[in-house]
Amino acid sequence: MQKIAILGIGQTRIGEHWDESLRDIAGKAAFAALQDAGVEKVDALYVGNMLSPLINGQNQLGTFLADWIGLWHQEAVKVEAACGSGGAAFRAALMAVASGEVESALVVGIEKMSDKTSHDITASLATAADADYEADQGVSFVGLNALVMQRYMHEFGWKHSDFAPFSINAHANAMHNPFARLHEKITAEKFEGSAMVATPINLLDASPTGDGAAAAVIVPAEKVASLKGKPRILVAASASNTDTIAIHSRKDPLFLSAAYKSAKRCYEIAGVGPKDLDVFEVHDAFTIMAALSLEACGFAERGKGVQLGLDNEITPRGRIPICTRGGLKARGHPVGATGMYQIVEVTQQLRGECGETQVDGARIGMAQNIGGSGASIITHILKVD
Amino acid sequence: MQKIAILGIGQTRIGEHWDESLRDIAGKAAFAALQDAGVEKVDALYVGNMLSPLINGQNQLGTFLADWIGLWHQEAVKVEAACGSGGAAFRAALMAVASGEVESALVVGIEKMSDKTSHDITASLATAADADYEADQGVSFVGLNALVMQRYMHEFGWKHSDFAPFSINAHANAMHNPFARLHEKITAEKFEGSAMVATPINLLDASPTGDGAAAAVIVPAEKVASLKGKPRILVAASASNTDTIAIHSRKDPLFLSAAYKSAKRCYEIAGVGPKDLDVFEVHDAFTIMAALSLEACGFAERGKGVQLGLDNEITPRGRIPICTRGGLKARGHPVGATGMYQIVEVTQQLRGECGETQVDGARIGMAQNIGGSGASIITHILKVD
Numbered sequence: 001m002q003k004i005a006i007l008g009i010g011q012t013r014i015g016e017h018w019d020e021s022l023r024d025i026a027g028k029a030a031f032a033a034l035q036d037a038g039v040e041k042v043d044a045l046y047v048g049n050m051l052s053p054l055i056n057g058q059n060q061l062g063t064f065l066a067d068w069i070g071l072w073h074q075e076a077v078k079v080e081a082a083c084g085s086g087g088a089a090f091r092a093a094l095m096a097v098a099s100g101e102v103e104s105a106l107v108v109g110i111e112k113m114s115d116k117t118s119h120d121i122t123a124s125l126a127t128a129a130d131a132d133y134e135a136d137q138g139v140s141f142v143g144l145n146a147l148v149m150q151r152y153m154h155e156f157g158w159k160h161s162d163f164a165p166f167s168i169n170a171h172a173n174a175m176h177n178p179f180a181r182l183h184e185k186i187t188a189e190k191f192e193g194s195a196m197v198a199t200p201i202n203l204l205d206a207s208p209t210g211d212g213a214a215a216a217v218i219v220p221a222e223k224v225a226s227l228k229g230k231p232r233i234l235v236a237a238s239a240s241n242t243d244t245i246a247i248h249s250r251k252d253p254l255f256l257s258a259a260y261k262s263a264k265r266c267y268e269i270a271g272v273g274p275k276d277l278d279v280f281e282v283h284d285a286f287t288i289m290a291a292l293s294l295e296a297c298g299f300a301e302r303g304k305g306v307q308l309g310l311d312n313e314i315t316p317r318g319r320i321p322i323c324t325r326g327g328l329k330a331r332g333h334p335v336g337a338t339g340m341y342q343i344v345e346v347t348q349q350l351r352g353e354c355g356e357t358q359v360d361g362a363r364i365g366m367a368q369n370i371g372g373s374g375a376s377i378i379t380h381i382l383k384v385d
Numbered sequence: 386m387q388k389i390a391i392l393g394i395g396q397t398r399i400g401e402h403w404d405e406s407l408r409d410i411a412g413k414a415a416f417a418a419l420q421d422a423g424v425e426k427v428d429a430l431y432v433g434n435m436l437s438p439l440i441n442g443q444n445q446l447g448t449f450l451a452d453w454i455g456l457w458h459q460e461a462v463k464v465e466a467a468c469g470s471g472g473a474a475f476r477a478a479l480m481a482v483a484s485g486e487v488e489s490a491l492v493v494g495i496e497k498m499s500d501k502t503s504h505d506i507t508a509s510l511a512t513a514a515d516a517d518y519e520a521d522q523g524v525s526f527v528g529l530n531a532l533v534m535q536r537y538m539h540e541f542g543w544k545h546s547d548f549a550p551f552s553i554n555a556h557a558n559a560m561h562n563p564f565a566r567l568h569e570k571i572t573a574e575k576f577e578g579s580a581m582v583a584t585p586i587n588l589l590d591a592s593p594t595g596d597g598a599a600a601a602v603i604v605p606a607e608k609v610a611s612l613k614g615k616p617r618i619l620v621a622a623s624a625s626n627t628d629t630i631a632i633h634s635r636k637d638p639l640f641l642s643a644a645y646k647s648a649k650r651c652y653e654i655a656g657v658g659p660k661d662l663d664v665f666e667v668h669d670a671f672t673i674m675a676a677l678s679l680e681a682c683g684f685a686e687r688g689k690g691v692q693l694g695l696d697n698e699i700t701p702r703g704r705i706p707i708c709t710r711g712g713l714k715a716r717g718h719p720v721g722a723t724g725m726y727q728i729v730e731v732t733q734q735l736r737g738e739c740g741e742t743q744v745d746g747a748r749i750g751m752a753q754n755i756g757g758s759g760a761s762i763i764t765h766i767l768k769v770d
Contacts, residue, residue, distance in 0.1 A: 001484055001485055001486055002484070021517065023517070044625075050444060051438075053436075053438050053439050053509075053512050054438050054439065056516060057511070057512055057516040057520060057521070058512055058515075058516040059435060059465065059467050059512035059513050060465065060466050060467040060469070060513060060630065060756050060757055060760060060761050061465075062466060062627070062761065063466065063467075063627040063628075063630055063756065063757065063760045063761045064515070064630050066627050067627070067628075067629045067630045067631075067634070067760075071627075072627070072628070072629070073626055073627065073628070073642065073643065073646055074626070074627060075624075075625040075626060075627065076625075076627045076761070077464060077465075077466050077473045077476075077477070077625070077761070078464070078465045078466065079462060079463070079464055079465075079477075080444065080445065080446075080462075080463045080464075080465055081445050081447060081448065081462050081463065082444050082445040082448075084445070088462045091462075092462070092464075092477055092480075092481075094484075095477075095480050095481045095484040095486050096477075096480045096484075098483075098484035098485065098486070099386055099387070099479075099480040099481075099483035099484040100386055100483065101386055101480050101483070101623070124438075126442070127438050127442055127443055127444035128444050128445060130443075130449070131441060131442040131443040132406065132408070135442060136442070238486070239460075240429075240460040240461075240462070241458055241459070241460060242447070242448040242451050242452070242456075242457070242458065242459060242460065242461045243448075243452075243457070243458070244452045244457070245445065245448055245449050245452045246452075249452070257458070258458065261458055371445050371448065372445055372448065375445060375448045375452075376445050376447065376448045376461070376462070
C-alpha cells in the first residue's frame with residue numbers, strides 16, 4: 001500500500017454530554033482534526049460508529065456528518081464493525097486514499113450513548129455478540145467477557161487481584177489526559193473492593209461507555225514533506241482479521257487469534273516486532289482483554305499477560321507502555337469512537353505531546369481495536385518518519 | 386483506479402422468508418456468487434446492510450457473515466449508507482482491491498425485514514432521514530418522498546397518472562425475473578386505482594420491502610484474462626457523492642444534485658455519456674425517484690423525466706431501458722441489499738442472460754444506488770471488456 005501520513009488529529013473529552021447532540025460532538029472532533037491538519041476540505045469522509053441507529057435514531061452517519069460540517073457534495077460513508085468501527089473506518093479510509101480514488105480523507109469515530117437508559121445500552125451492546133446463539137440466550141456483552149475471564153483464571157491460576165495493575169495504570173495515566181472521562185486515581189484495595197458486575201468482572205475491570213468523538217486527516221505521505229516543525233507520522237502498517245462471532249465456536253476461547261493474525265501481518269508489513277514497539281494502545285474494554293491482547297500480539301506467552309502488569313512493564317516507563325492516555329478503562333469507551341481515540345493517542349505519543357505520560361523517545365506505536373469478543377480486530381502501526 | 390473485473394454474481398429471490406434467517410439469506414447469495422466465480426475463498430468480505438441492528442439485533446455483519454460462510458480469519462466489514470449501503474459496500478470493496486491490500490473481495494448486500502411489524506419497519510426506515518429535523522417531526526420516509534412528488538407535479542404540471550409507465554415497466558419486466566418479489570402485471574387503470582399511502586404516492590408508486598441478498602466477487606482485471614466463454618465484465622467507473630441529509634436544506638429539492646455529480650464523475654472516468662448507456666438500473670424506490678434520477682443523470686431535461694416513460698423509452702426496447710429486472714418497484718427493495726441487486730442485474734444484462742427483457746447488444750450499463758432522499762448516491766458503470 002502507498003505510504004500515507006496523518007496530517008491532523010482531533011478529539012473531544014469523553015463524558016455524558018447531555019447538552020450536546022451527535023452532530024455537535026462529531027463536528028467538534030472533525031473540526032479539531034481539520035484545524036490541526038491546516039486544511040479546510042477533504043475529498044472524503046469515513047465515519048466509524050456502532051450504535052447511532054439504535055440510540056440516536058440516525059443512519060447514514062457519513063452523509064449526516066458531511067452535511068453538518070459543510071463537506072457538501074463530497075463522498076461520505078459509515079463503516080461498522082461493532083466496537084472495532086473506529087479502526088475499521090480508519091482502514092477503509094487508508095485503502096480509499098491508497099487506491100487513488102480520493103486524495104485526502106477525514107476519519108471520525110463517534111458515539112453518543114448517554115441518551116438512552118443503561119438497560120437500552122446493554123441491549124444495544126449485545127448486538128456485537130451473536131444474536132442467535134449468544135444474545136438471544138440472555139448473555140450480555142459483559143457476561144461473555146466474564147465467562148472468558150473466569151476460564152482464564154481457572155486455566156492459568158491467577159487471582160482476581162492480579163488484574164489490578166491494568167486498571168491502576170489506566171487510571172493513573174488518564175489523570176494527565178484532559179480528554180479522559182475518569183480523572184480518579186485508584187489503588188489495589190479500591191480495585192478489589194469495587195462492586196461486582198458479572199463475576200469475576202467488577203466495576204474497575206470494566207471500561208465506562210460515554211459520548212465522544214476522535215478524528216484524523218490522512219493524505220498520501222508525498223504530499224506532506226514538511227509539517228511546520230512537527231514530526232511526520234506515517235501509517236507503517238494496517239491489517240484486519242476476524243474470528244468466529246460466537247466465543248463458543250472457537251477452538252480456544254482464551255486466545256485472540258484474529259488479534260494474533262492482524263498484529264503478525266502488521267509486523268511483517270512494517271518490518272518490526274513486538275520488541276520494537278514503544279507504545280501499544282490496547283482495547284482494554286475489560287482487564288481480561290488487555291491480558292489477552294498482550295499475549296496475542298507477542299508481548300507475553302499464553303496465560304502470562306497478567307504478569308506484565310504485576311512486573312510494572314505496562315506503565316509509561318515499562319517495557320511495553322499501554323493505555324498511556326487512560327485506555328478504554330479510564331479515558332472511556334464510546335464504542336464506535338474508540339478505535340479513532342487510539343489512533344489519535346498513538347499519534348500524540350509519536351509527536352511527543354503526552355506530557356507526564358509521554359513515553360521517552362517514542363518512534364513506533366501500535367493501536368489495536370476490537371469489535372465483539374475478539375471477533376473483528378483491526379491493527380495499525382504508526383511511526384515517526 | 387486499477388481495472389477491476391466482476392468474476393461472479395449471486396442473488397436470492399426477494400420475498401418474506403419467514404423460514405430463513407439473516408444468515409441463511411446472506412449465505413445463499415454469497416455461495417452463489419462464489420460458485421459463479423469458480424472460487425472457494427476470497428481475501429475480504431464487504432457487507433452492505435442498513436437495518437440489521439434495528440430489525441435483527443445483529444451488528445458487525447461483516448464478521449458475522451464471514452463466520453457463517455466459512456471465510457474464517459479473513460478481513461470483513463460492514464458499510465452503511467442507508468438504502469445506498471449495497472452500492473457503498475461495492476465501492477469500498479473496489480477501493481480495497483485497487484489499493485493492493487486485498488487481491489479478491491466478496492461483496493454482499495443483505496436485508497431481512499420481515500421479522501418486525503410494519504410499524505417497526507417504518508420507524509427503522511425513518512433513520513435514513515434526518516433524525517432531528519425530519520423524523521422527529523413525525524414525517525415518515527414515504528412522507529418525505531410524497532412532499533417531493535407533490536411539489537414536482539405542481540412545479541412541472543404532471544398528473545399522477547403520468548407516472549404510471551414507471552410502475553408498469555417495472556412490473557412487466559419483473560414477470561421474467563425469477564428472483565423478483567412481485568410477479569404481477571399491472572395496467573394504467575390498476576395504477577390509478579391503487580390504495581393511497583401518502584398523497585400523491587399510492588401503493589403502486591412505492592417499492593415493496595422484503596428479505597433478500599445479492600452478491601458479487603471482484604478481482605483485478607488482469608487476473609481474469611479468460612472466463613470460460615463468458616464475456617469479461619469490467620467496472621468502468623465508480624463514484625459517490627452526497628447532498629444535505631434533510632430535503633428542506635437543499636436549494637432545489639427537485640434536483641438530485643448528488644446523483645448528477647456522481648453520474649457526471651462516472652461519465653468522465655469511463656469516457657462515455659448518457660447516450661452510450663445501454664441499460665440503467667435506477668433507484669426507483671418511488672416513481673418520483675425514477676423521474677428525478679433520469680433527469681439528474683442526463684437522460685431528460687429538468688421536469689421532463691416523466692415524459693420518457695410516456696414515450697415508451699424506458700422499456701427494454703426503448704432509448705434508455707430502466708428496471709430491466711423489475712427495479713425496486715417489482716423486483717423488490719430489501720434496502721441494504723438493493724445496490725448489489727443493481728450490480729448483479731447490470732452484469733446479467735452485459736452477459737446477455739436476461740431472456741425476455743434482455744437489452745439487445747448491451748455493452749455498457751449503469752447502476753445508481755441512493756441512500757436517504759437523495760442524500761448518499763453511489764453510481765457505477767460496468768462494461769463488457
